[in-house]
Amino acid sequence: MTRDGTPNAAAVGAxxxxxxxxxxxGEQEGCGVSELAESLSVSKSTVYNHLQTLRSLGYVVQDGDxxxxxxxxxxxGDRARQHHDLYHVAKPETDSLVEAVGERAQVMVEEDGTGIYVYQSLADQAVRTDSHIGTVVDLHATxxxxxxxxxxxxxRLDAVLDRITFHGQTPDTLTDPEALRTELDEVAERGYAFNDEERTVGMRAVGAPILSADDGRVLGAISVSGPTTRMNGTWYHEEVPEMVxxxxxxxxIRATYS
Structure with missing residues (x-):
């Protein structure tokens, strides 16, 4: 199976x-063989053999058991990001945006039907969640x-939506493809999108597309996120969207002409 759950005949089981x-x-601070075997429903010998191979290659470290x-x-990870041109041109502007809004900003690119944060910047008062550079996020929930x-x-939209699994991350996540399409029409018209506690309860965000200046092709997107206690009213609905x-x-512009 691929990332989006579709079969792949060329997949190698090992x-x-x-x-x-x-x-x-990656989800744990440390795991033992038995814990891994139980969570993945495979034998302990299989887990052990994989771990020893990965350890010999330097991708896994053993600390006791x-x-x-x-x-x-x-x-x-750094080499993968360095090869992505949008990271280099987005970094200084994202940092400037964070200084202006005093919250958290992130830059996302799409890969295989999911979003990946290639850069994130935080102000001192910004609320930290589970998102960070490299976080994979659902496109319909951000x-x-x-x-x-x-x-x-x-x-292209039809192809990407076909790859999305519309699961709800919070009670407010859009899980109906047609409802999402309706909202996307509104987003396209106004030029920015809202996330009202759709990925994380208590957090709101405003995102805007990063478009190529010569042909209007979408390269990625940038957003500002913060707690609902601060992201509200005119600030959330008008001022932050304009800055984003x-x-x-x-x-x-920088991505097009740099």
Missing amino acids: TKQSFAILEQL EYRLGLQFLGL SVGKAYLAHLSDD RQSAQIIG
Whole structure:
């Protein structure tokens, strides 16, 4: 199966198992063989063999009876991000946006039907959640995701929506594809999207698409997020959207002509 759950005849079982173990380790501070075997429903010998192979390659570190991800992943992740042009042009403008709003901002690109944060910047008072650089987010449950989707061509939008699993992350998450399409039409018209506690209860966000300045192609999206206690009223509905939209426009120009 691929990331979105579709069958893949070329998938290699052993590789999938190794990555399942790595993803499980990524969610924990440390795991033992028995814990991993139970959570993944595989034998302890299978888990042990995979762990020893990954340890020999430097991607897993053993500490007593527990295993954790090795720091070698930092190098891979940074190289992957460095190869993405949008990261370089978006970073300074995102930092400036954070200074202006005093919250948290993130830049997202789409890959295989999901959103991935390639950059994030936080003000001192910003509320930290589970999101960080490298976080994979559902496009239908985030303002960056909806801003991105709203500016795809019809054919591309259909293809991406077919890959999305519409599960609810909070009681306010849109899980009906047709309802999402209706909202995307509104987002496309006004130029920005809202996330009203749709991914995390108690948090709101405003996102805008990053568009190529020459052909209008959507490159990614940027958003500002903060607690509902501060993201409300005119500030949330008018002032922040305008600042986010302007930052997205600047990034799009720099991405096109740099």
